[in-house]
Amino acid sequence: MNREVILKELEKIVGKEYATNRSEDLYIYSQDPGASLPRSVDFVVMPNTTEEVQAIVKLANQEKISIVPMGGGLTLSGLIIPVKGGIVLDMKRMNQILEINQFSRYALIEAGVTTGQIISHLNENFQDLQPPIPDAPPSATVAGNMLIHGSGYLSQKYGGHGAMINGLEVVLPNGEICKLGSCAVSDYWFDRGPIPDFIGLFISAFGTMGIITKLSIQLFPKPKMRDIVFGLMNSPKDIPNVLLKITATGYAEDILLGMQDKPEWMKGYIFIMTYITGDSEEDLDRQRKTLKRIYRKTNARFMKPSEKMKNLYLEKPIFAAGAADFRKGGGFEYVGAFMPLEKIPEAYEKGADLARKYGILPTLGSRLIGGVHTVVMFFSYSFNRADPKDMENAREALHETNKLALDLGGIPWKSELDGQKLILERIDPSYKKLMKTFQNALDPNKIMNSGNWEVN
Amino acid sequence: MELNLEQDWKDIVHRCFRCGYCKFTYEFSDFNCPSYKKHRFETYSTGGRLWLIYGLISGEIPWSQGVANVLYACSTCGNCTENCRFDKFNDFLVDIIEAARAEAVINGFCPEKQKALIERIENSEMYNPYGEKNSDNEDLKKEYDLPDKAEWVYFIGCTSNYRQKNLRDATLRFLKKTNIDFTLIDEHCCCSPVMRTGQINSVKDFINYNIAQINNAGASKVITSCAGCYRTLKKDWLKFGADYDFQIYHTVELVKKLLDEGKLKFISEYNKTVTYHDPCHLGRHMDLYEIPREVYKHIPRIKFVEMKRNRENAWCCGAGGGVKIGYPEWSVEISKERLEEAKITGASVISSVCPFCKTNLSDANIKFNMNFEVIDLIEILDNIEFEISGN
Numbered sequence: 001m002n003r004e005v006i007l008k009e010l011e012k013i014v015g016k017e018y019a020t021n022r023s024e025d026l027y028i029y030s031q032d033p034g035a036s037l038p039r040s041v042d043f044v045v046m047p048n049t050t051e052e053v054q055a056i057v058k059l060a061n062q063e064k065i066s067i068v069p070m071g072g073g074l075t076l077s078g079l080i081i082p083v084k085g086g087i088v089l090d091m092k093r094m095n096q097i098l099e100i101n102q103f104s105r106y107a108l109i110e111a112g113v114t115t116g117q118i119i120s121h122l123n124e125n126f127q128d129l130q131p132p133i134p135d136a137p138p139s140a141t142v143a144g145n146m147l148i149h150g151s152g153y154l155s156q157k158y159g160g161h162g163a164m165i166n167g168l169e170v171v172l173p174n175g176e177i178c179k180l181g182s183c184a185v186s187d188y189w190f191d192r193g194p195i196p197d198f199i200g201l202f203i204s205a206f207g208t209m210g211i212i213t214k215l216s217i218q219l220f221p222k223p224k225m226r227d228i229v230f231g232l233m234n235s236p237k238d239i240p241n242v243l244l245k246i247t248a249t250g251y252a253e254d255i256l257l258g259m260q261d262k263p264e265w266m267k268g269y270i271f272i273m274t275y276i277t278g279d280s281e282e283d284l285d286r287q288r289k290t291l292k293r294i295y296r297k298t299n300a301r302f303m304k305p306s307e308k309m310k311n312l313y314l315e316k317p318i319f320a321a322g323a324a325d326f327r328k329g330g331g332f333e334y335v336g337a338f339m340p341l342e343k344i345p346e347a348y349e350k351g352a353d354l355a356r357k358y359g360i361l362p363t364l365g366s367r368l369i370g371g372v373h374t375v376v377m378f379f380s381y382s383f384n385r386a387d388p389k390d391m392e393n394a395r396e397a398l399h400e401t402n403k404l405a406l407d408l409g410g411i412p413w414k415s416e417l418d419g420q421k422l423i424l425e426r427i428d429p430s431y432k433k434l435m436k437t438f439q440n441a442l443d444p445n446k447i448m449n450s451g452n453w454e455v456n
Numbered sequence: 457m458e459l460n461l462e463q464d465w466k467d468i469v470h471r472c473f474r475c476g477y478c479k480f481t482y483e484f485s486d487f488n489c490p491s492y493k494k495h496r497f498e499t500y501s502t503g504g505r506l507w508l509i510y511g512l513i514s515g516e517i518p519w520s521q522g523v524a525n526v527l528y529a530c531s532t533c534g535n536c537t538e539n540c541r542f543d544k545f546n547d548f549l550v551d552i553i554e555a556a557r558a559e560a561v562i563n564g565f566c567p568e569k570q571k572a573l574i575e576r577i578e579n580s581e582m583y584n585p586y587g588e589k590n591s592d593n594e595d596l597k598k599e600y601d602l603p604d605k606a607e608w609v610y611f612i613g614c615t616s617n618y619r620q621k622n623l624r625d626a627t628l629r630f631l632k633k634t635n636i637d638f639t640l641i642d643e644h645c646c647c648s649p650v651m652r653t654g655q656i657n658s659v660k661d662f663i664n665y666n667i668a669q670i671n672n673a674g675a676s677k678v679i680t681s682c683a684g685c686y687r688t689l690k691k692d693w694l695k696f697g698a699d700y701d702f703q704i705y706h707t708v709e710l711v712k713k714l715l716d717e718g719k720l721k722f723i724s725e726y727n728k729t730v731t732y733h734d735p736c737h738l739g740r741h742m743d744l745y746e747i748p749r750e751v752y753k754h755i756p757r758i759k760f761v762e763m764k765r766n767r768e769n770a771w772c773c774g775a776g777g778g779v780k781i782g783y784p785e786w787s788v789e790i791s792k793e794r795l796e797e798a799k800i801t802g803a804s805v806i807s808s809v810c811p812f813c814k815t816n817l818s819d820a821n822i823k824f825n826m827n828f829e830v831i832d833l834i835e836i837l838d839n840i841e842f843e844i845s846g847n
Contacts, residue, residue, distance in 0.1 A: 020497065024522045027511055028499045033474050046496055072476065073498065093496055116484025124485065138484045139476025321475035325542045330471040386470040386514065 001063055003042065010045050010087070013055045018046040018093065029070075029081075029088045033324065034333035035383060035394045036078030036416055043087045048094060050169060050177060050213040057211065057447075058175040060087060066450045069207040071144025072114065074136050076333045077416035079148070079206045083451025091141065094213060097121050100129070104190035105219045106166050107131065111143040111212050115317060118142055122219070130154070130222040132161045135320040135367070143215055148414040149204045151369050151376050153316060154220055156247070156254045156275075159370040161217075162203040166191055169214035170202060173443035181216065189216030201438065204414070207449040209442055223277030226253070227284050228313055229291045231300040233270040236348035240341050240372075242298040246274055247371045249294070251287045253277050256313070258365040259348060270348065272300060273313055323363065329384030331391060335398055336413040337405035339366075339377045347408055351379045354404060358397040376413065377405070420453055465552045470510045471545050474503035478536035478549070481769045488535045488765065490772050490779075490790045499526055502536035502549055509556045524565035527556055531790070532652055532777030534740035538768045550741075557654025566655060570778045574655040577662070583644035584614040585781075591617055592642040600628050605674035608638035609702075611666075611689065613682035614645050615811040623811050626838035627681045627707055634714065634844050638679070641669040648688040648737075653778040656696075663698045670702055681707040681834050683735035683810035684776070687742055706738065707834055708809050712747045714844070715754050724841040725757035728829075731803035732760070733794060733817065734770035735810035748809050748833060755840065761801040763794075771797060773808075775816035791820030795828060805829045807836060 001009070003021060010019035020026075021043050031038040042065070047053045060067040066086030073080050073090075082088060094110035095117065101108070107118060116138025118131045134145040134152035145152070149162030158164065167181025167189040180199050183189040192199055202209050233242065239257065246252050254275040261267045274291055278284045292302045312319065324332035339347055344366060352362035363380040379401045383394040402412045402419040406426060412419040424432060436455040439446075479489045479501050487493040492501040499508070508526060511517040532550045540546035560566055576587045583590045593612070596602070610631055616624040631638050643666055647659045670678055680686050683706065690704040714720035732752060738744045745767045752760045765771045774780070774790025794817065798806045806821075806828050808814055818830045 018496070022522050023517070023520065024508060024526055025497050025499045027517050028497070028504050028507055031507075044497060074475070090497065114484070116480055120483055120485040123483070137475040137477055138480055319541055321473055321477070322541065324473035324475065325471065325545075328468075328471055328545075330473050332473065384470070386510070 006059070006063060006065070007043060009059055010043055010056065013052050013059070014045055014047050018048070020044050029090075032073055032076060032078055032081055033331070034076030034078060034416070035331065035381070035391050035398060036081060039078075039081045039083060040085050041082055041088050042085050044090055045087055046090045046093045050171065053089070053171045053211055053213050054175050054177060056087065056089060057171050057173065060447045061173065061175065061445055064445050064447060067211070067447050068449045069211045071112070071141030072136070072139045074140045075144070075148060075414050077414050077419070079414060079416070079449075079452065083417065083449070086447070086450075089211065091143070098214070100126055100219070101188070101190070102126065102129070104188060105129065105221075106189055106216045107219055108189050108214065108216045109142060110214055111141065113142050114138055115140050115142055115145065119316060128222055129219045131217065131219055132158070132164050133317050134161065135318050137321050138317055142217060143212055146215060146217060147203055147212060148206070151367055153254055156252055156368040156371065158218070158220060160374065164218040165199055165203070166216035166218060168199055168202060168212050170210040170212055172210045173445070173448050178210070183216065206452045208439065208453050209448065223253070224279050225281070225284055226275060226277050226314065227288070228305070228310055229274045229276060229288055230303040230305045230310075231272040231274070231295040232303050233272065233300045234268070235299070236270055236345040238299045239270065239344050239348070242272060242294070242300050243341060243368065243372055245294045245298055246291065247368070249290055251276050251290065252368075255368040256365065259352070260363040261361050323380055323382060326361075326363065326382040327384060329382065329386065329390070331383035331385040331394065332380065333394060333398060334378045334380040335401040335405060335419070337377045337379070337410040338413055339375050339405065339408065339410035341372045341375050343408045343410065344375050344377065347377045347405070347410070350404055350408070351377070351401065354397065354401055355379070355381070358393055360394070360397060377410065379405075417451065424453070424455065465548065465555045466513050468545060468548070469506050469513065469552055471542060472503050472506035472510075473542075474498070474501075474507060475541075476501065476503060477539045477541055478502040480539055481765060482539060486765070488539075488769065488771060490533065490774055491530045494786060494789070495529065500529060502540070502553075505530065505553055506549070509552065512556070512559070519560065519563045519565050521565055521567075524560045524567060527553060527560055528567050528570060528653070528778060528782055530777055531736070531772050531774055531779040533736040533772035535772070538740055554652060554654055558656050559654070561654045566653065567782055569782045570653045570655070573649045573653060573778065573781060577645045577647070577650055578658055584618055585645060585649045586614060586618040588618040590644070593617075593640040594642075596628065597640050600632055602639045603637070604639065606637045606639035607675060608636055608677045608679055609641055609670050609673050609675040610638050611643055611646070611678050611680040611685055612640065613680055613685040613811065615684070615815060616682055619815055620811040620832075623681060623814065623832045623835055626832070626835045629838055630707070630834055631679070633842070634710070634720070639673050639675070641666075641673050643669060646685045646688040648684040648692070649778065651688065651692055652776065659696055663693050663696055667698060667700050670700070675702055677703045677705060679705045679707055679710060681809065681811070681832070683738035684812055687737040690742065706744065706809065708748045708751055711751050711837065715751065717846070719844060719846045721843045721845075722755055722840060723843060726755045726836060726840055727757050728805045729759040729761060729801075729803045730805040730807050730836075731763050731798045731801045732766075733763070733773060733798070733806055733808040733813055734767060735808055735813045736770070736772050736776055738809060739770060740768060751833060752807070755836065761803050763797045763801055765797060773813040773816045775812045780812075780816060787816060788820040788823055791816045792824050792826070795820055795824070795826045798828065799826070803828075805831060807831050807833055809833050
C-alpha cells in the first residue's frame with residue numbers, strides 16, 4: 001500500500017481526527033526534548049481502545065511498518081522517535097482509570113493515564129493512598145515510567161517502579177491480546193504470580209515485545225506527615241557509609257543525593273535528602289534526631305534548608321524539568337545508570353571530571369532503589385537546543401558517560417541507541433541469544449520499535 | 457521584563473522543553489488547554505506550538521497553512537502561562553504565539569476566516585470586527601443625556617455595542633445612576649481581535665485615534681465592561697508604544713470601589729444560585745480574580761458557588777484568540793464544557809464580566825439546551841435596586 005492508502009486504513013481504525021501524516025505533526029513527533037537527532041516519522045496515530053491498537057498492529061504487520069508506542073514522550077533518550085520510520089502510536093487517549101482497589105491496593109489503568117492524572121485522582125478520591133511518582137513532569141504516563149523500569153518517589157522504600165507492576169494487558173506483535181499476571185487467571189489484578197512471570201519481558205524492552213494497553217500498578221498507604229532531613233558531605237567517599245546507616249534505620253521513604261557546582265555555595269558538597277514520614281510531629285522529630293546523629297557520625301552535616309528549598313523537593317512530582325532550564329537553552333538529557341553502591345563515590349568523581357572535560361557544569365545526582373540494592377546515578381547535561389554544536393557536545397558527553405557507567409559496573413538506564421549498542425557489546429552472549437530468540441518468536445517481521453535492542 | 461515583539465521572542469522560544477505542565481490545571485486534575493484537549497496531538501499543546509515556531513525560526517520547517525492552522529487553533533487563554541514553570545519565560549508564551557501569528561500574516565498564511573476581522577476593522581464604514589456600520593454613539597449620548605466632555609469615558613467595546621446591547625445599556629444605566637461624570641466617544645475597535653490574530657499593521661493608527669478621542673473628551677479615566685478591551689487598553693496599547701495619561705477601569709472595579717466607600721448599597725434581593733466564569737482577559741491576563749467575586753457576594757440573598765476550575769485554573773470560554781471566528785463549532789464546544797462544569801455546582805445562573813464570554817456561553821447554552829441564565833454582572837445589577845449616595 002502507498003502512504004495515502006495506509007493513512008486511510010489508519011483513519012478507518014481510529015477516526016480521521018486521530019491519524020495524521022501532516023508535516024507539522026510529523027515534525028513534532030520526529031524529535032524529543034533530549035539530545036537525539038530528529039528521525040523521520042511516517043504517521044502518528046492515537047488509538048482509544050485495545051481493539052484499535054490491535055487493528056493498527058495487524059496493519060503494521062501486514063505492511064511491515066515499524067510501530068513505536070509513545071507515552072509522555074519524556075524519556076529524553078529518543079526511545080519514542082522511530083529508528084526506521086513508521087507509525088508513532090501516541091497512547092494518551094487511552095486514559096481511563098478503570099479501578100482503584102483499596103483492599104489489594106492497586107490501580108488498574110489504561111496505558112495513556114498520566115502521572116498527574118493518577119496523583120490528582122487519588123488526592124481527590126482516595127486520600128489514604130499514594131502512587132509511585134517518577135522524577136518527571138506530570139505529563140509522563142504511568143505506563144511509560146513503569147515500562148522503562150523507572151524510579152522516583154517511594155523507590156527507596158518499595159523498590160523500582162517496574163517491580164510495582166502487578167499485571168499487563170499487552171497487544172503482541174501478531175495482534176493477539178494477552179493478559180499477564182494474576183489477571184490471566186483471576187478477575188483481580190493484584191499480583192504478578194504465582195505463575196511463570198513474563199511481565200519482565202516487557203519492561204525496559206522499549207516496545208519491542210508488544211504494546212501495553214492496560215496495567216495494574218501497586219499503590220501504597222499515604223503517611224500523614226512527611227519531611228526531609230537535609231545533610232551535606234564534603235566527599236563522595238562518605239556516601240556508602242552514610243547510606244548504609246540511614247537505610248538500616250528503616251526510616252527513609254526516599255533518599256536523594258545531589259552535587260552541582262552552581263550556585264557557588266553548593267560547590268564542593270554532596271547534598272543528601274532523606275525523606276521521612278510519620279503520624280505526628282513527635283514521630284518525625286524522633287527520626288530527625290536519629291538522622292542528625294547519623295549524619296554527624298558519618299562526616300555529614302545536618303543542614304537546615306529554606307522552606308522554599310524544602311517545598312521544592314516535597315512537591316510531587318518533583319520539578320525535574322527545571323534542569324532543562326539550567327542554561328536557559330531548553331535542552332536536557334542525562335545518563336541515568338543503575339549502579340552498585342560501592343561504585344557511587346567513583347561515579348561522582350569521574351562524572352564531574354567528565355562533565356568538566358566537555359565544558360559542562362557538573363550536575364550529578366542519585367536516588368536509592370529498594371534500600372541500597374541499586375542506586376540510580378544521574379549524570380546530567382543541559383544544553384542549548386538552538387546551538388547544534390552544543391547539542392553535539394552533549395551527545396558526545398552522554399556517550400562517554402554511558403561507557404563510564406558500564407566501566408564502573410553500572411548499566412545505563414532507558415538508554416538511547418548508542419547506549420543500547422554499548423550494553424549489547426558487553427552483555428553475556430547467551431543473554432543476547434535469548435533476546436534474539438524472543439524477538440524472532442514474537443516479532444518475526446521486526447515491526448516493534450525496530451532498531452531498538454537490535455541483536456544481530 | 458517586556459518582550460520585544462521585533463526580536464526578543466525569537467531568542468527565547470527554544471527554551472521550551474515540552475515538559476507538558478502547560479497542558480494541565482495546577483493540580484493536574486484535567487487538561488486545561490482547550491486546544492490540546494481537543495486535538496490531543498502534541499503539536500497542539502503550547503509546547504508543540506513553540507517547537508513549531510522554533511522550527512520556523514531555525515529554518516527546519518517552512519511556513520505552511522498546516523503550521524499556521526496549529527498556531528491559530530489556540531484561544532490564547534493563558535493557561536500555559538500559569539502552569540509553565542520556567543520563570544521569565546512563562547509570562548511570554550501567549551505573546552510568542554501572537555508574535556508568530558504576526559509572522560504568519562507577513563508570510564501570507566493568516567487563515568481566511570480570521571482575515572475577515574482586519575477587513576472589517578479597517579473598513580471605513582465599520583471600524584469593528586462584526587461588520588456593522590460604525591456607531592459614532594451620538595444617539596446614545598443624546599438618549600442618556602451625556603456631555604461632550606467629561607471626567608470618564610465609557611469605552612463600550614465592539615461586542616457590547618454591536619452584539620450585547622443589553623450589557624451596554626445596563627452599563628450605561630448603572631453609570632448614570634452612580635452620577636459619575638461620563639461620556640461616550642466615537643470609538644473604533646480597540647484592536648484586541650486583530651492583535652490576537654497577528655494582524656497588527658494598522659493597530660497603532662487605531663490606538664492613536666482612540667487615544668485622541670479620549671483626550672478630546674477631556675477624560676482622565678476610561679471605563680469599560682469588556683474584559684478584552686480592558687486588557688487591550690491597559691496592557692497591549694502600552695506594548696504597542698501608546699502614550700496616555702488616563703486611567704483604565706473595568707466596571708466591576710468601579711462597583712467594588714463604590715461598595716468599599718459605602719456609596720453603593722444594594723436594596724433588593726437576588727434569589728438565585730450564581731456561578732462566576734473568570735474571563736481569561738481579566739483573570740489570567742490581568743490578575744483580576746477577587747474583585748468580581750467580592751461584588752457578587754455583596755448582593756443580598758445571592759447564593760454564590762464556585763466551579764471546580766476557577767481563578768487561575770479556570771477553563772476558557774473558547775471565544776478568544778480568533779477561535780470564535782476561526783473555529784465556530786469548536787468554540788462553542790469549549791463553552792459547553794464550561795456549562796457542564798457549571799451544572800455540577802447547582803447554579804441556575806452563569807455570570808461573567810465580559811461580553812465576549814457571555815456571547816459564547818450563551819451560544820453554547822442555546823445550542824446544547826443547557827437551560828442556564830447567562831448574564832453579565834452588570835446586567836444583574838441592572839435588575840436589582842440599589843442606592844447611590846455621596847457622588
